[in-house]
Amino acid sequence: MALTESIEYDKIEVVGQYKAVQVRKATVIKKDGTELTRSFERYVLQPDSDISGEPAEVSAICNAVWTTDVKAAWKAKLIADKPSE
Numbered sequence: 001m002a003l004t005e006s007i008e009y010d011k012i013e014v015v016g017q018y019k020a021v022q023v024r025k026a027t028v029i030k031k032d033g034t035e036l037t038r039s040f041e042r043y044v045l046q047p048d049s050d051i052s053g054e055p056a057e058v059s060a061i062c063n064a065v066w067t068t069d070v071k072a073a074w075k076a077k078l079i080a081d082k083p084s085e
Contacts, residue, residue, distance in 0.1 A: 004030045012061055018074045019065040021045040023058055047074040 011024035022044050029037045045051060047066045051059050 002032055006030070009055055009058060012058055014061065014065050018047055018077065019070050020047075021058065021062050021065070023054075047071045048078070 006028050008026040008028060009023060010026045011022075013022045014020070015022055022042065025041045025043075027039050027041070028035060045054070045058075045062060047070055049062075051062050054062070
């Protein structure tokens with residue numbers, strides 16, 4: 001009776017004008033090779049996110065879609081949205 005736990009990044013989507021990357025991370029528990037449970041966690045990465053700790057497939061997509069123009073537009077949006085004092 002061997003229990004194993006694995007992590008799968010089973011859904012990676014690029015959405016919106018600023019190319020936000022939505023990630024679904026699945027935690028899979030198996031007993032003797034048969035899946036018992038699967039739970040999900042979702043999170044969103046924006047163009048200014050630190051992706052150094054992300055898995056290779058997520059980092060590759062971020063690097064592909066976050067061009068210099070996208071990063072500049074995201075930065076301009078953040079500045080424009082900041083309340084003036």
